[in-house]
Amino acid sequence: MKILIILPNWLGDAVMATPAIELLSTYYSSARFTFVGSFVSIEALKYHPKCELAIVDETKRSSNRIKATYELAKKLGTFEMAISFRNQIHSSLLLKLTGTVLCIAKKSWHSMFLLSHTPTIKADKHLSRQYAQLAMINTDAWDKNTPPLKLYIEPKKFDRSTMGINAGATYGSAKRWYPERFAEVAREFSNKYDIIIFGGPNEAEMADEIESYLASSGVTNYTNLAGKTNIKELCSLIGGCSLFVTNDSGPMHVAAAYGVPTVSIFGPTKHTETSQWMNEKSKIVRHDMECAPCMRRECPLGHHECMKSITADEVIKAVKELEI
Incomplete structure (x- = not known):
């Protein structure tokens, strides 16, 4: 199952999104991820074993961001599911322009207009829980548990504490x-x-x-x-x-x-x-x-x-x- 994930921009937010990604990986056992995000978020998360493609989103640097977003969407192609952990109009537009039917993002004026699933996610809980709730919005099987953070980069082994x-x-x-x-x-x-x-x-x-x-x-x-x-x-x-x-x-x-x-x-x-x-x-x-x-x-x-x-x-x- 091909899943497009728009990662948060900041390193910390991207790491806090990893429990949601692990939930997607577990629930959709055949999942194959394409990550799109900032340089730092891609560099941290691209080592996920189910990540097939990781692309740094540079559309912001373009003189015509809408055109650049369209071109990126056509390059990416269509997915069986697309989800954005960014609450930003160009991210919603990117999901829409891929032609993917099942598109998920937090409720906003632009996501409601462009995407199929736009749940209201209250900011009354930890951000990792918010991301997990967003990722699991299309399934009734989630038990509401949010797993720990997960990175697939090997930790350094120091000789001394x-x-x-x-x-x-x-x-x-x-x-x-x-x-x-x-x-x-x-x-x-x-x-x-x-x-x-x-x-x-x-x-x-x-x-x-x-x-x-x-x-x-x-x-x-x-x-x-x-x-x-x-x-x-x-x-x-x-x-x-x-x-x-x-x-x-x-x-x-x-x-x-x-x-x-x-x-x-x-x-x-x-x-x-x-x-x-x-x-x-x-x-x-x-x-x-x-x-x-x-x-x-x-x-x-x-x-x-x-x-x-x-x-x-x-x-x-x-x-x-x-x-x-």
Whole structure:
């Protein structure tokens, strides 16, 4: 059964969609997937054993996106089922233009107009559950259980216990805790773990700050990999970590997919929707505040208290509780 899946754009969202993909894979035993998505989502999910084709959607770069979407649809051809995990008009249009009869996307004005199945999915549950509900909307056989996250990239095997530190968060500065506090946490555990500093190309400056703090504290057993890994390497390295300390971010969900014991620091985002899904060894450090969660890229009040008020000692305590 040929199934077209339009993946979410962000790395973390794509990983949170993997339980839905596993449900589709299980329910439709003959499933053969075609994935269309952003570069990062494709690079993370293209290793699924039932993925026959993985295409990076570059229609946004075209001077005429509608024409580019039409051309991509004709290239893809018709499927027995098509589903979009993106709530975006061009994604709905892409599904429609493939000529596929059974097309599924979350209810919106454009999906209702273009597609056959457009259920209302309430945002009152974890995003992985929302994606699973969407994927299973055409069957009565689903028992409502949502499986764990799943990536098919082999985790790295380190010679020594390793702690990963991820100070970045692509969505915006409001989600980022402070480099000097990450460094304080890393220093506290550097006698037990080698330290890896993670981050994307645009987060190298923060990673360099952490490195500077560690070096000035006499810590030497660290590696700064910010901006130096591709998506496959990033997933593999995180998957091999013994512990992971991170902001709410894509790498946080990668760690969850491998069951890595993780301390996640939340400020402006909804932990009920985007915390680690089904990671038994996961702890959240956050403070209840009247202004949070604001879901903004930058602090609209200018004080960033949701993150500023979280101390290194709180995070260190959470890590120690995971070690018990």
